[in-house]
Amino acid sequence: xxxxxxxxxxxxPRKLLIGIIVVANALIFSIWYFFSPQYTDVGYAPTQPVPxxxxxxxxxxxxxxxxCHTSVFDSKQANIPPTQTCMNCHNQIKTDSEKLAPIRESxxxxxxxxxxxxxxxxxxxYFNHAAHVNVGVGCESCHGRVDKxxxxxxxxxxxMGWCLDCHREPEKFLRPVEEVTTMGYKxxxxxxxxxxxxxxxxxxxxxxxxxxxY
Amino acid sequence: xxxxxxxxEPALVKGDHDFASLTxxxxxxxxxxxxxxxxxxxxxxNGLLVLLLGSIGYLIWExxxxxxxxxxxxxxxxxxxxxxxxxxxxAGTLISAILFLFRQDWRTAINRFAEAMTIFAVMCALxxxxxxVGRIWAxxxxxxxxxxxxxxxxxxxxxxxxxxxxxTYFTVSLLFWYxxxxxxxxxxxxxxxxxxxxxxxxxxxxxxxGSNRHWWNYEKSYMxxxxxxxxxxxxxxxxxxxxxxxxxxxxxxxTIFPPYFVAGAVFSGFAMVLTLMIICxxxxxxxxxxxxxxxxxxxxxxxxxxxxxxxxxxxxxFIAWYSGVEYEKAIFIKRATGPYAWAYxxxxxxxxxxxxxxWSKKLRTSVGFTFAxxxxxxxxxxxxxxxxxxxxxxxxxxxxxxDYYSPTLWxxxxxxxxxxxxxxxxxxxxxxxxxIALAEVKAVIPLADPHNYDEETGEYHAPKVEIPKPQVEKx
Numbered sequence: 001x002x003x004x005x006x007x008x009x010x011x012x013p014r015k016l017l018i019g020i021i022v023v024a025n026a027l028i029f030s031i032w033y034f035f036s037p038q039y040t041d042v043g044y045a046p047t048q049p050v051p052x053x054x055x056x057x058x059x060x061x062x063x064x065x066x067x068c069h070t071s072v073f074d075s076k077q078a079n080i081p082p083t084q085t086c087m088n089c090h091n092q093i094k095t096d097s098e099k100l101a102p103i104r105e106s107x108x109x110x111x112x113x114x115x116x117x118x119x120x121x122x123x124x125x126y127f128n129h130a131a132h133v134n135v136g137v138g139c140e141s142c143h144g145r146v147d148k149x150x151x152x153x154x155x156x157x158x159x160m161g162w163c164l165d166c167h168r169e170p171e172k173f174l175r176p177v178e179e180v181t182t183m184g185y186k187x188x189x190x191x192x193x194x195x196x197x198x199x200x201x202x203x204x205x206x207x208x209x210x211x212x213x214y
Numbered sequence: 215x216x217x218x219x220x221x222x223e224p225a226l227v228k229g230d231h232d233f234a235s236l237t238x239x240x241x242x243x244x245x246x247x248x249x250x251x252x253x254x255x256x257x258x259x260n261g262l263l264v265l266l267l268g269s270i271g272y273l274i275w276e277x278x279x280x281x282x283x284x285x286x287x288x289x290x291x292x293x294x295x296x297x298x299x300x301x302x303x304x305a306g307t308l309i310s311a312i313l314f315l316f317r318q319d320w321r322t323a324i325n326r327f328a329e330a331m332t333i334f335a336v337m338c339a340l341x342x343x344x345x346x347v348g349r350i351w352a353x354x355x356x357x358x359x360x361x362x363x364x365x366x367x368x369x370x371x372x373x374x375x376x377x378x379x380x381x382t383y384f385t386v387s388l389l390f391w392y393x394x395x396x397x398x399x400x401x402x403x404x405x406x407x408x409x410x411x412x413x414x415x416x417x418x419x420x421x422x423x424g425s426n427r428h429w430w431n432y433e434k435s436y437m438x439x440x441x442x443x444x445x446x447x448x449x450x451x452x453x454x455x456x457x458x459x460x461x462x463x464x465x466x467x468x469t470i471f472p473p474y475f476v477a478g479a480v481f482s483g484f485a486m487v488l489t490l491m492i493i494c495x496x497x498x499x500x501x502x503x504x505x506x507x508x509x510x511x512x513x514x515x516x517x518x519x520x521x522x523x524x525x526x527x528x529x530x531x532f533i534a535w536y537s538g539v540e541y542e543k544a545i546f547i548k549r550a551t552g553p554y555a556w557a558y559x560x561x562x563x564x565x566x567x568x569x570x571x572x573w574s575k576k577l578r579t580s581v582g583f584t585f586a587x588x589x590x591x592x593x594x595x596x597x598x599x600x601x602x603x604x605x606x607x608x609x610x611x612x613x614x615x616x617d618y619y620s621p622t623l624w625x626x627x628x629x630x631x632x633x634x635x636x637x638x639x640x641x642x643x644x645x646x647x648x649x650i651a652l653a654e655v656k657a658v659i660p661l662a663d664p665h666n667y668d669e670e671t672g673e674y675h676a677p678k679v680e681i682p683k684p685q686v687e688k689x
Contacts (some may be wrong), residue, residue, distance in 0.1 A: 005421050036362050161364035 037157035045153035046116040049102045058147040058183065065139055065146075065181040076128040080115055083107050118152050119143070125160075125212050135201045136174040140183055141166075147183040163212070167205035171195050174203065226319055227659050229502040236503075236659070240650045241398075241405050243498055248645060251497075256641050262634025269627045270345055278348050280624045287607045287619035292346035293457075294599040295629050298482070299339035300380065300454055301475070301595060304447055305483020306332025307387060310394070311443035314436070320511055322654040323503045326398075327494070328487045329391040330647070334639040335486070336384045338632040343376060345628075372456035379453040386446055390439045396422050397432070397653040451479045458602060464541040465549070465606030468533070474526035481519035481565070482595035484512050488588035490640070492581060494649065503650055506579055513578040516591065520569030523598075527566060545606055553618055554605045561601050564594020 005012075033039060057063050066072060068081040083106040090100055091107075106113045121127050133139075139146065144155025156162060166173050171194030179185045187193045197203070206212065227236070273280060283290045306328040313321035347353055356367050356377050367374050399419035406412040422428060455475035458466040488509065495504040534546040549558045568590045572578040609616045643649070656662060 005416070009421075038362075157362070159362040161362045164364050 037159040037162075041154055041159075042157055043153055044118060045151050046118065048116055048151070049113055051099055051151070054146045054149045054152060072129045073133055074130055076126070076130060078129040083113060118154050119158065121158060126214055127212065133180045134177065135170075135203050136177045136180060136197055137166075138173075138175050138180050138182065138185060140185065141173050145183055164207065167207050167211075170203050170205050171198050174198060174201075224505070224507040225660075226323065226505070226507075227503055227655065228505050231502060231659065232661055233656055233659075236656055237401060237405070237652060239500070239502070240648050240652045240655075241402055243644070244402055244646060244648060245405060245407070245411070252641065252645060256638070259634050259637035259641055262631055263638050264634070265627055266341075266631025266634050269624055269631055270341070273345055273624065273628070274350055278346065280622060282619060282621040282625055284617050284619060286610065286615045286617045287604055289346075289603050289607065290619055291621050291625040291629055292342045294596065294603050295632065296339050296342035296346075297454055297457075297475075297599045297603075298596050299335045299342070299632065300383075300451065301479035301482045301599075302486045302592070303332040303335035303339065303383075303387070303483065304451055304476070304479035305487050306330070306335075307383075307390075307443050307447040308480050308483065309487070310390060311440040311447065314440040315444060319658040320508055322651055322658050323505070323508050324487060324491060324512075325654070326391075326394065326647075326651040327491060327504075327649055328483075329387060329394070330640065330643045330649075331487060331490060332387050332483075333384070333391060334636050334643070335483075336380065336387060337639065338636050340380055340384065341632065341635070343373075343380070372453060372460045375453045376457060379450045383446055383450045386439070386443055390436075390443055393432070393435060393439060394651055394654075395647065396420055397424065398648045398651065400424065401652055402648065448476055451476045458606075463606050463610055464539070465545040465602070465610075468530060470526055470529055470533075474523065477519045477522035477526065478565075478595055478598060481516060481523055481569075482592055484516050484519070485588040485591035485595070488512055488516075488584055489592070492585045492588070494644065498644070498649070500650065503655060506581065509581065509584055510575075510579050513572045513584055513587075516587075517569050517572040517578070520565060520572075520591070524566035524569075527562065541611060545609065548609050549601060549605050552605070552609060554601065554608070557597050557601050558605070561594055561597035564590050565598060568594065 057068075058065070068085055069078045070081070072078040083103055086100075086103045087107050090097075090103060094100055095104075102113055105111075132142075142156055142158075144153075146152065172190065174194050174197040175182075175185055175187060176193075176197065231239070281290060281292070306325075309321050309328040310325040313325075344350065344353055355365070356374060358366055396419055399415050400422035403412060403415035403419050406415055452472035452475065455471035459468055459471035461467060491504055492509070495501050531546055534542045537543070549555070568587050571583070571587065577583050604619050608619055
């Protein structure tokens, strides 16, 4: 009889089996970890034309979020403030700052400042800010501690699964509407408060397709 | 005594073959240098394969709009070809599994061949569900994989069942085929002279030594696989038929579809096996093993399944009339007399009429006639799927959404290209693997009969035993 396997091949099936198990697990883990929005999107912090610091304006100066992002309670878009808002103060403060040069230029030429968008949802998902803040979803729940951010970065994955986690159990995240813009808010008894708020506001977040994808 | 005379079964292997000559007959093909004609055929097949890949590439680049689909007729050649190829694949499993369960020894000559055909036909079929979607890059969403969207496929859709059915079918067919190949690969390993072949066949024969224990396990696993493949083959084409039958389109919503599709699949699959077998046995000189008797038996199966298909056509018409539903009646009148009447009557002629010739023993034993019919049947079965898919969609409930479907060049090229894939694989199979299940054929020849005679005819076959000359001991 011709080729029968040499003796060392006795170990091959075992090694092959272990190898396949290891490689398959490594593959599954890598895809699960490295391809998830948690890895690919969280921490995205592009360089902005003006090194605007939320930490300075919110944490040190105590501005409320709505001073700049005015439309958040009324519109599906939470606006980026126009140059006008910046110039409210900066026509008198730090008027010769090098960092603010693009703002002054925008003010003089009328060309808007080209901010880089950090939280970018695909256009087939229709997110509405007003619908969320008016029932007590805090800024912090989705955007992180913006008051501590020198440069804004994406704090949460914004994946569909992440959205659904809250839509399925909103009571874990809701807060009184007055506290929406409060940073570092923590309820004493979230379970109780959440359940009460859900009942009071009649919150029933959509888990069906049309809720977000029309 | 009975007035009927006992006619013994014709011998499964013609000619004066013993084990060694059978081995040589089958495995020499794989071991001798590649013939020129093979290269020519391979080049032609590869040309078509390139055509397939090119048209798929252009389809992905440009979009499904390059096909002739329109708004009422959303399923065209892609689905027709899918069902057609899957149907063709079914004969392989039928021959190797169902005929095995029925202990039909004549299957041994063609089962390897037919299983290979199954696998390559299913490959061709699997292309179409993959590419006929508009966004091929999201096709993995059909698999139930945990993901960041927390989304799962909808298990109510027969198109999802298709995914499971056809992928399971492919896997099981491949395993079944491979299990059957192992003893033959070992034969090739033992006969191969050059290192590459020896290594490759040695690797894939998994250290088979043909021991009693090997054979015992082999037979058991083969039977279990045959037992699993039989319900599989019936359910796979049933599920393919559900794509239509589960809908509410008149002409589609019919409970007869599952058995009728399976019968059609066996019908077209056997025809395809015959087409290939008649060519191959001539070119490779396999007439001793793939005999005319095999061909006749296959023709009888074609006759049976063809008649079942014909019955189903008539039943559909009867039920359409019997139902009293205007839409149902209308679609069948339109099939026979409407814009696609040419397709309908082609189908009827090819599928209902042509197999009926096989009632005649003279015709069903004629190689040339069988070859012609086997091709006609496959044309007819292509038209069956065309008629079912297109005519029902083109004219349904709302007359305002009636339209005529005609394919574009890209529809045609993609279909023609799948033959490139099929024949590339098939030629490679003929070249590198034994096309006949040698171990099984050897087991059914009279020489393998431990009694050395035919029990029924009492015909005695003397065992050819050579007594070795006693060795002269040299001191």
